Amino acid sequence: xxxxxxxxxxxxxxxxxxxxxxxxxxxxxxxxxxxxxxxxxxxxxxxxxxxxxxxxxxxxxxxxxxxxxxxxxxxxxxxxxxxxxxxxxxxxxxxxxxxxxxxxxxxxxxxxxxxxxxxxxxxxxxxxxxxxxxxxxxxxxxxxxxxxxxxxxxxxxxxxxxxxxxxxxxxxxxxxxxxxxxxxxxxxxxxxxxxxxxxxxxxxxxxxxxxxxxxxxxxxxxxxxxxxxxxxxxxxxxxxxxxxxxxxxxxxxxxxxxxxxxxxxxxxxxxxxxxxxxxxxxxxxxxxxxxxxxxxxxxxxxxxxxxxxxxxxxxxxxxxxxxxxxxxxxxxxxxxxxxxxxxxxxxxxxxxxxxxxxxxxxxxxxxxxxxxxxxxxxxxxxxxxxxxxxxxxxxxxxxxxxxxxxxxxxxxxxxxxxxxxxxxxxxxxxxxxxxxxxxxxxxxxxxxxxxxxxxxxxxxxxxxxxxxxxxxxxxxxxxxxxxxxxxxxxxxxxxxxxxxxxxxxxxxxxxxxxxxxxxxxxxxxxxxxxxxxxxxx
Numbered sequence: 001x002x003x004x005x006x007x008x009x010x011x012x013x014x015x016x017x018x019x020x021x022x023x024x025x026x027x028x029x030x031x032x033x034x035x036x037x038x039x040x041x042x043x044x045x046x047x048x049x050x051x052x053x054x055x056x057x058x059x060x061x062x063x064x065x066x067x068x069x070x071x072x073x074x075x076x077x078x079x080x081x082x083x084x085x086x087x088x089x090x091x092x093x094x095x096x097x098x099x100x101x102x103x104x105x106x107x108x109x110x111x112x113x114x115x116x117x118x119x120x121x122x123x124x125x126x127x128x129x130x131x132x133x134x135x136x137x138x139x140x141x142x143x144x145x146x147x148x149x150x151x152x153x154x155x156x157x158x159x160x161x162x163x164x165x166x167x168x169x170x171x172x173x174x175x176x177x178x179x180x181x182x183x184x185x186x187x188x189x190x191x192x193x194x195x196x197x198x199x200x201x202x203x204x205x206x207x208x209x210x211x212x213x214x215x216x217x218x219x220x221x222x223x224x225x226x227x228x229x230x231x232x233x234x235x236x237x238x239x240x241x242x243x244x245x246x247x248x249x250x251x252x253x254x255x256x257x258x259x260x261x262x263x264x265x266x267x268x269x270x271x272x273x274x275x276x277x278x279x280x281x282x283x284x285x286x287x288x289x290x291x292x293x294x295x296x297x298x299x300x301x302x303x304x305x306x307x308x309x310x311x312x313x314x315x316x317x318x319x320x321x322x323x324x325x326x327x328x329x330x331x332x333x334x335x336x337x338x339x340x341x342x343x344x345x346x347x348x349x350x351x352x353x354x355x356x357x358x359x360x361x362x363x364x365x366x367x368x369x370x371x372x373x374x375x376x377x378x379x380x381x382x383x384x385x386x387x388x389x390x391x392x393x394x395x396x397x398x399x400x401x402x403x404x405x406x407x408x409x410x411x412x413x414x415x416x417x418x419x420x421x422x423x424x425x426x427x428x429x430x431x432x433x434x435x436x437x438x439x440x441x442x443x444x445x446x447x448x449x450x451x452x453x454x455x456x457x458x459x460x461x462x463x464x465x466x467x468x469x470x471x472x473x474x475x476x477x478x479x480x481x482x483x484x485x486x487x488x489x490x491x492x493x494x495x496x497x498x499x500x501x502x503x504x505x506x507x508x509x510x511x512x513x514x515x516x517x518x519x520x521x522x523x524x525x526x527x528x529x530x531x532x533x534x535x536x537x
Contacts, residue, residue: 023055027064034071046075066095066108074111080262080299082119089115106135106144110151117155118263120302126155146175146184150191157195158303165195186215190228197235205235223264226255230268233275242278249275266295266304274311277318278503285315306332310501317500318507320477329499467531473515479533481508485521486528 030052037045049072056064069092076085089112099105113128129152136144153168169192176184193208213228229252236245249272273288289311296304309332316325474482477498484494491509495502509521518524528534 023059024061027052027056027059027061031064031067034068038071038075042075042078046072046079049075062095066092066104069095070108070111073108073115077111077115077118078261080118080301082115082300085115086112086119102135102139103141103144106132106139106148109135110148113151113155117151117158119300120158122155122159126152129155142175142179143181143184146172146179146181149175150184150187153195154191157191157198160198162195162199166192169195182215183219183221186212186219186224189215190224190231193228193231193235197231197238200238202235202238206232206239209235222255223261226252226268227261227264229255230264230271233268233271237271237274237278240278242275246272246275246279262295262299263301263304266292266299266301267307269295270304270308270311277311277315282315282318285311289315314501314504317504320475325500470516471527471531471533474512478508478512478515481505482512482524482528483533485509485512486525486534488525 030048034045034049037048049068053065053068053072056068059065069088073085073089073092076082076088089108092108093112096105096108109128109132113125113132116122116125116128129148133145133148133152136148149168149172153165153172156162156168157165169188173185173188173192176188189208189212193205193212196202196208197205209228209231213225213232216224216228229248233245233249233252236242236248249268252268253272269288270292273285273292276282276285276288289308292304293308293312295301296308309328313325313328313332316322316328471479480498481494484497489497491502491505494505498505509524512524513520516524516527518527
């Protein structure tokens with residue numbers, strides 16, 4: 001009986017060992033497959049990663065558990081499944097507590113930071129980028145430091161803190177040049193180009209993106225080539241060089257089927273729609289914009305939706321579809337400021353300060369040991385010199401204290417006086433701002449239906465006058481723009497008055513000049529005055 005019991009136990013453990021060996025072999029095979037598919041077929045790689053997660057959990061092997069959580073999280077981020085990616089990467093960090101491989105741990109923090117960045121949660125993105133950077137500094141890994149400085153700069157760029165972003169990008173670029181990292185150098189050039197575009201320096205934006213494009217083209221990275229082409233298209237749109245923009249954006253869009261970055265695909269699609277609009281190809285612009293909107297809503301890409309609804313509003317204004325234009329502008333405003341708010345700006349500043357403090361504290365602690373050793377030697381050899389130095393320091397501190405107290409009183413008096421003046425000035429500016437807002441609200445009380453009726457009456461009354469064919473060829477909206485142009489209004493004032501974008505105003509002006517056969521604003525104003533088309537005629 002005892003022998004039979006032992007035999008059954010031996011059989012059980014044998015079967016268990018065979019099963020465990022089979023699981024390990026399957027997981028190792030899946031790991032090798034995902035390593036390859038990550039760069040060739042990310043959809044299939046994601047599927048295999050998620051299929052093997054339950055097996056990894058059953059095995060209890062943290063190496064496989066963390067590997068498949070890392071891969072599934074990053075691939076879900078690239079596919080636009082941000083909530084799922086956040087869940088998987090956060091779970092991965094739970095398994096990596098007390099992890100010895102600092103580089104591997106930093107990669108999980110970095111991937112989670114990128115996911116929060118894509119989702120528009122910038123404070124948590126900065127937190128994880130800083131954690132990754134600290135790990136690489138602890139590990140003396142220059143490549144990792146350059147990589148995470150780059151991502152940290154991207155977060156500040158999205159916070160509109162462009163000067164800080166440029167500083168971090170330059171730090172990252174110097175490290176990458178030092179270690180000869182071509183891919184990293186190209187990434188820094190790309191991001192510098194984006195930040196210069198955000199600052200309005202479009203010439204520098206084109207220059208840096210061209211440098212990145214040449215490197216990525218040689219490296220053969222499809223997604224990164226598409227990203228730099230998209231950036232060049234955006235910069236040329238800002239320079240009002242729509243033909244150049246169209247050329248680069250068409251190249252980027254042609255890579256759509258090979259590009260697995262959903263966020264980038266949405267941006268390219270919408271920018272190409274913008275280029276078609278600038279070239280007066282409205283049907284193509286509508287098709288691409290609607291496609292971009294569907295992709296953005298599906299993946300909850302809020303940052304893209306802000307740009308998409310702005311273009312939809314412009315296209316609707318072009319066709320005088322005021323209901324659609326108004327609805328799109330409302331949606332644009334809903335997303336415009338949702339990505340950056342006071343709360344997460346303060347949170348980021350606080351995290352940056354904590355990081356700098358901890359970094360300096362670590363450097364101080366390292367330096368203190370060396371200083372202590374030197375001080376012990378000095379105390380033995382030069383005790384008398386230390387005594388006189390101490391006395392001198394005390395005297396200097398006393399003198400500095402007296403001087404400081406004197407100037408502090410003077411400074412406090414001036415500060416109080418300045419604060420009182422600042423409060424008075426702020427109060428005046430606030431009152432002026434409130435009055436300005438009230439005036440604007442009073443001017444915008446007219447409804448869309450009343451405005452349409454008024455425009456109809458204005459246009460009809462203008463047609464009743466004896467006007468030349470050139471003026472009669474103007475549309476109602478163009479007649480309205482011309483009448484307000486005669487008042488000497490700028491493009492910004494026209495856009496604000498007529499509730500359209502500045503680019504739409506420029507389009508109307510080009511058409512007015514063409515129809516009136518004039519060369520510019522001054523001649524158009526002269527024609528308007530000649531026929532008394534001034535203001536609300």
